[in-house]
Amino acid sequence: MAKVKHFLAVKLPVSIFKEGKYFVAYTPALDLSTSGKSFKEVKRRFSEVVNIFFEELFKKGTLGEVLQELGWRKIHKEWIPPSVIAHEQEEVKIPV
Secondary structure, three states: OOOOOOOOOOOOOOEEEEEOOEEEEEEOOOOEEEEEOOHHHHHHHHHHHHHHHHHHHHHHOOHHHHHHHOOOEEEOOEEEOOOOOOOOOOOOOOOO
8 A cells, every 4th residue: 555655734625514503515526415403514524535535545555646636746756736716606497
């Protein structure tokens, strides 16, 4: 098993919204989400799920492959997540 050599701090875009009784946290940079019963719980669980996600990629040796598929770029040995340009609400008409 590979051993972690160092940690990289990155800022991930995350949207937190309420769905019924639950809060949902989602990051498009990893196409990853989690839920919780409170805002505080979903933030904690989001941090946990991101850490598990990276630990598993590292263990499997697929970190670079998966991050590239998600649009990350490697610059000077560091991975940079894709930037969110806008987070807007668009009105669309759907047939009902």
